[in-house]
Structure formats: C-alpha cells, structure tokens
Amino acid sequence: MSDLRLVVCCKQVLDPEAPPTAFKIDSSMRMTLPPDMKPVIGQYDEFALEAALRVRESVGGTITVISLGNGFVRDVIKKSLAVGSDELVLLEDAAFENSDSWTTAVALSRAIQKLDGFDVVFCGRQSSDWDAGQVGFGLAELLGVPVVTLARKVEAIDGTLRIEQVIPDGYQVVEVPMPAVVTVTSELGNLRYPVLKGIMAAAKKQPTIWKPEDLGLDPAEIGSSGRKLGLSKLYQPVKEARCEMIDGESPAEAGANLAIKLREAKVI
Amino acid sequence: MENKGVLVYGEMVEGKLSSSTLELLGCGRQLAEQLGCGLGCVVVGGEDQATSDVCTRGASKAYLAPAPDNVDTHMAVAAAAIEAAKPSVVLVAHAGFGRELGPRLAFRLGVAAATDCIDVKVDSDSGRVVLTKPVYGGNALADFVSDATPLIATVRPKAMAAADPTGAGECESIVLQVQPAEAVARVVERVEEKVEGIKLEDATTVVSGGRGTGGSAPFETILKELADVLHGAVGASRPPCDNGWAPESMHIGLTGKIVAPELYIAVAISGASQHMAGCSGSKTLVAINKDEEANIFREATYGVVGRFEDVVPAFTAKLRELLAD
Numbered sequence: 189m190s191d192l193r194l195v196v197c198c199k200q201v202l203d204p205e206a207p208p209t210a211f212k213i214d215s216s217m218r219m220t221l222p223p224d225m226k227p228v229i230g231q232y233d234e235f236a237l238e239a240a241l242r243v244r245e246s247v248g249g250t251i252t253v254i255s256l257g258n259g260f261v262r263d264v265i266k267k268s269l270a271v272g273s274d275e276l277v278l279l280e281d282a283a284f285e286n287s288d289s290w291t292t293a294v295a296l297s298r299a300i301q302k303l304d305g306f307d308v309v310f311c312g313r314q315s316s317d318w319d320a321g322q323v324g325f326g327l328a329e330l331l332g333v334p335v336v337t338l339a340r341k342v343e344a345i346d347g348t349l350r351i352e353q354v355i356p357d358g359y360q361v362v363e364v365p366m367p368a369v370v371t372v373t374s375e376l377g378n379l380r381y382p383v384l385k386g387i388m389a390a391a392k393k394q395p396t397i398w399k400p401e402d403l404g405l406d407p408a409e410i411g412s413s414g415r416k417l418g419l420s421k422l423y424q425p426v427k428e429a430r431c432e433m434i435d436g437e438s439p440a441e442a443g444a445n446l447a448i449k450l451r452e453a454k455v456i
Numbered sequence: 457m458e459n460k461g462v463l464v465y466g467e468m469v470e471g472k473l474s475s476s477t478l479e480l481l482g483c484g485r486q487l488a489e490q491l492g493c494g495l496g497c498v499v500v501g502g503e504d505q506a507t508s509d510v511c512t513r514g515a516s517k518a519y520l521a522p523a524p525d526n527v528d529t530h531m532a533v534a535a536a537a538i539e540a541a542k543p544s545v546v547l548v549a550h551a552g553f554g555r556e557l558g559p560r561l562a563f564r565l566g567v568a569a570a571t572d573c574i575d576v577k578v579d580s581d582s583g584r585v586v587l588t589k590p591v592y593g594g595n596a597l598a599d600f601v602s603d604a605t606p607l608i609a610t611v612r613p614k615a616m617a618a619a620d621p622t623g624a625g626e627c628e629s630i631v632l633q634v635q636p637a638e639a640v641a642r643v644v645e646r647v648e649e650k651v652e653g654i655k656l657e658d659a660t661t662v663v664s665g666g667r668g669t670g671g672s673a674p675f676e677t678i679l680k681e682l683a684d685v686l687h688g689a690v691g692a693s694r695p696p697c698d699n700g701w702a703p704e705s706m707h708i709g710l711t712g713k714i715v716a717p718e719l720y721i722a723v724a725i726s727g728a729s730q731h732m733a734g735c736s737g738s739k740t741l742v743a744i745n746k747d748e749e750a751n752i753f754r755e756a757t758y759g760v761v762g763r764f765e766d767v768v769p770a771f772t773a774k775l776r777e778l779l780a781d
C-alpha cells in the first residue's frame with residue numbers, strides 16, 4: 189500500500205474548558221471569553237489529529253491539516269504541526285467568517301479537491317462552538333465518498349479502513365474502502381503532547397493560505413453570505429439560583445439531613 | 457407548488473413506535489397545528505399497526521417501509537417520503553442513525569439542518585419555524601431559521617413530550633417503494649457490553665460521579681450502594697470515562713447519554729455545561745461537592761458542600777433507614 193494522503197480538518201475555537209461564567213455574548217451577538225483565555229483547536233479536532241497520526245505511524249503517509257476561518261492565532265493553529273502534521277493550509281479570509289455547516293463544508297471540500305488527491309479525511313464529530321456535527325457528513329456528500337462516524341479506533345489495512353465505531357453500550361467494527369471521511373470521538377484517546385523538536389519545526393513552517401478565489405469560490409457562496417441556516421438569536425437563559433443548601437455539624441450530618449429533607453419534600 | 461406539512465421520520469421497534477418517535481409526533485403535531493398544515497409520519501419497520509398508532513396521534517398519512525439496515529437506505533426512504541409528502545419541516549430523532557440521516561439529507565437536498573434541537577416551534581411574530589439548540593457546549597442557546605425548504609431538524613431525545621393517542625382521525629397508509637442501498641461501509645462485528653441492572657435512560661434515579669471521585673473504586677462502592685438503596689443506576693460525567701474509571705456506557709452528557717430521571721444525584725461533579733446537557737431534564741437535582749463555588753450548585757435543587765467520602769455514606773445510611781419504614 190503506497191503512502192496514504194491523510195487530511196485533518198481543524199477549527200480554532202473559544203476554549204470550551206473555560207468556566208461557564210466566563211462565556212458572555214457581546215452586543216454583536218457573538219460569544220466571547222475574556223482576552224486572557226486563548227482560543228484553542230476544537231476538542232474533537234484534536235482527537236481527529238491523533239487518529240491521523242496513529243494511521244501515519246502504522247502505514248506511512250502525509251498529514252495535511254486544513255482550517256477555515258479568519259484571524260487565526262498562529263501558535264494556536266500551528267499546534268497541529270507541532271504534534272507532527274506535515275503541512276497546514278489555512279482558508280483565511282473575512283469572506284469565510286460566520287459560516288454555517290453548509291458554507292464550511294463547501295469551502296473545505298474545494299480545498300480538499302485542490303490537494304493532490306486524498307485517502308482519508310478526518311474530522312472531529314462536532315465543533316466545540318456550534319456543536320452541529322454536520323461538516324463531516326457534508327464533506328462526504330460533496331466529495332462523493334462514504335463516511336463513518338464516531339470512530340474510537342482507525343486502522344488502514346490493504347486499501348481498507350477498519351474502524352471501531354461507538355454504539356450505545358459498546359462498539360461495532362466497520363470496514364470501508366478509501367477514500368472516505370471519518371469523524372472521530374473522544375474514546376479514541378487524547379492527542380499526544382508536542383515534543384520540543386516538533387514545536388521548533390512548526391515555528392519554522394509557514395502555512396499555505398488560500399483565499400476564496402484560489403478555490404474558485406464566489407464570496408456569495410461562502411461565509412455568512414452563502415449560509416443556509418440563519419442565526420436569529422444567540423442567548424444565555426438566566427438561571428435563577430434556587431439551590432437549597434443543606435447543612436450539618438459535620439459533612440456526615442449534612443448527608444443525613446439531606447436524606448431527611450428529600451423525604452420531607454417527598455422526593456424519595 | 458410550495459412545500460407544506462410536517463413530516464416525522466419514525467420507527468417501530470419490537471412492535472411498538474419508539475419513544476423518540478412518540479416525542480417527534482408530539483412535537484410535530486403541535487407544529488402542524490401552529491402552521492395550519494398536515495402531519496405525516498414515516499414508520500420504518502412498521503406494518504399495519506404503525507398506521508393506526510401514528511394516526512391516533514395526529515398524523516393523517518403514514519409512510520411505511522421495511523427497517524433499513526444502513527443509513528444509505530434510510531436516505532432513500534426519507535427522500536421518497538419527502539418526494540411524496542413535500543413537507544416544509546422534517547423531524548428526525550437525534551440518536552443512532554438520525555444523527556447521520558438529518559445532516560446527510562440536508563446536504564443531499566441542498567437545504568439546511570439544525571441538530572440536537574431542544575425546541576421546534578413557530579415564532580408568533582414572524583410566522584417562521586424556529587429551531588432552538590444548545591451551542592458552546594451548552595453554555596448558550598441558539599435560535600435558527602431558514603428559507604430553504606424543507607427545513608430539517610434532528611431533535612434531542614426526551615426534550616419533547618410524547619404524543620398521547622387522542623382517538624382515530626382520517627388516515628392514509630402509503631407503502632414506499634424503495635430500493636435498499638448497498639452499504640459501502642460494512643459492519644463486520646458488534647461488541648456490546650451487557651449492562652447489568654437498570655438501563656441508565658430508563659432509571660427513575662441516577663447517581664453520577666465526576667472528576668472529583670478520583671478513581672474507579674467509588675463507582676463500584678460508595679456510588680453503587682447509594683444507587684442500590686434508591687433502586688437507581690450509576691452514571692458518570694466525561695472525565696471519569698476518559699480516565700477509564702467508568703465505562704463509556706455510563707457517560708452522561710452532550711456527547712453521551714441524555715437522561716431525565718425523577719432524581720439525579722451529582723457526586724463530585726463540577727457541573728460544566730457539557731454534563732448539564734445530559735441531565736438538565738431531571739426533575740430534582742441534588743449536588744454533593746467539596747467546592748462551594750462549583751457550577752453544579754447553580755443548577756441543583758438541593759446541595760451539600762463537603763467531601764463525597766464523608767457525605768455520601770451517611771446520606772445512604774439515613775436513606776436506608778427512612779425507606780425501611
């Protein structure tokens with residue numbers, strides 16, 4: 189089997205691990221975090237990177253990371269190179285801003301088609317901001333290839349992918365011919381830490397930047413202009429703090445009092 | 457001719473409409489009333505019984521097809537039903553094949569889909585269908601609209617009330633003629649853990665452990681004892697599952713199981729939005745955590761601040777005593 193051409197789609201997002209109280213919606217209806225909280229590569233995108241790295245370790249190949257957006261923080265998105273990917277392509281332009289799943293998939297699929305062929309496209313199962321979980325499926329439809337989702341293990345064996353797919357209460361083994369799209373979930377295991385050599389190599393590499401015109405895309409078909417799903421409101425429902433705290437002389441007594449309270453309230 | 461109507465994509469499992477199909481019918485019926493249009497329901501794996509089951513719940517047309525064994529065949533069934541019904545809204549459950557069917561159908565048809573919706577309704581001012589879904593890991597809600605038709609929504613299980621049968625209405629049964637698609641991705645093996653005891657999604661009480669449990673032992677001892685006294689099931693937030701302290705089948709959260717029991721006891725769980733997405737439908741939420749600033753206390757009905765090793769055994773013992781009466 190010749191070296192595989194592996195593609196990983198990554199997105200720069202607000203850090204989903206930030207405390208819930210840090211998330212605030214601004215007057216332009218955009219979600220924000222305090223400036224000291226750096227953006228990150230989406231959680232599930234990192235699992236996708238790990239999946240690609242493991243396949244390359246086992247059978248050889250090249251990993252091209254593609255990311256769509258605007259105003260990338262270079263050292264954040266370059267983590268994808270620092271962990272070992274071979275090259276980084278950024279679809280960076282104001283015209284790509286405020287994409288929905290449709291316009292994201294359209295732009296990414298054009299970029300993938302501009303590469304010198306592909307065997308596997310890895311995506312996270314959903315982005316850590318909009319949680320739509322659609323782009324992987326969109327890429328499969330637009331590229332005309334099969335898709336296998338919720339992968340917790342991916343192996344390439346003689347031109348076929350052998351994937352362990354998560355199902356409720358277990359997993360199933362799915363075989364699919366390449367080229368294919370695979371969406372990856374957390375059960376695959378954490379992305380490895382970048383080693384110093386990787387970080388230094390990444391610092392020297394320049395990403396390839398593609399604009400809409402490089403992909404033959406009209407601004408009207410992408411970003412917010414081409415969206416099929418309109419965002420009419422982004423909001424945070426106000427939660428009334430209504431927790432009744434149960435006390436005691438000791439934690440054990442508080443525990444006992446909790447039982448009594450639940451009984452009184454006819455919860456148990 | 458403009459598309460008009462609500463179409464539910466449902467299924468029959470072991471001779472009954474699935475619980476998510478009943479929820480989609482509840483949502484669909486209300487939506488159809490608000491839009492002033494008809495409600496149709498696809499039932500895969502359904503036979504004659506399916507028609508009357510959906511029609512007593514408000515559908516005027518039942519579209520029947522054998523249960524597909526791959527998503528490509530589901531796509532063909534859905535496409536045939538959409539061709540026949542010409543709906544303006546399609547509702548699919550956000551579970552199993554539905555998570556794939558909804559988005560793929562949208563891309564195939566060149567329309568929009570919103571996934572994991574917790575509400576689908578008509579906005580009284582604009583008259584438009586609005587899809588509401590949690591975003592930013594549950595830290596916010598988004599309302600979506602679309603001009604493309606049909607609008608596809610995958611709906612979160614347990615977010616909508618199931619439709620009650622309210623008597624036989626006019627109903628037409630249509631058998632869809634669909635060629636099963638050959639699955640390009642083949643399932644060659646299936647490995648399922650036999651879950652002992654009550655299924656998490658069915659339990660009326662759930663006791664869940666979080667990162668603060670520190671290991672697998674509490675799940676097998678302290679938490680299990682509490683769950684047993686309450687005839688409940690044990691669950692976990694994502695960190696214990698990622699760390700291998702609890703199996704993934706116990707994972708409750710945005711990308712795990714969604715539960716809505718009568719009583720949910722969150723032990724050493726911080727209450728991050730991703731986890732709350734899995735349990736916020738619970739009737740009563742009790743939180744036990746040593747950190748009084750933990751977000752869980754903003755979500756709970758009752759709370760105790762303290763180390764779970766100190767609080768829970770005494771809680772369990774007192775419950776045992778009170779329930780013995």
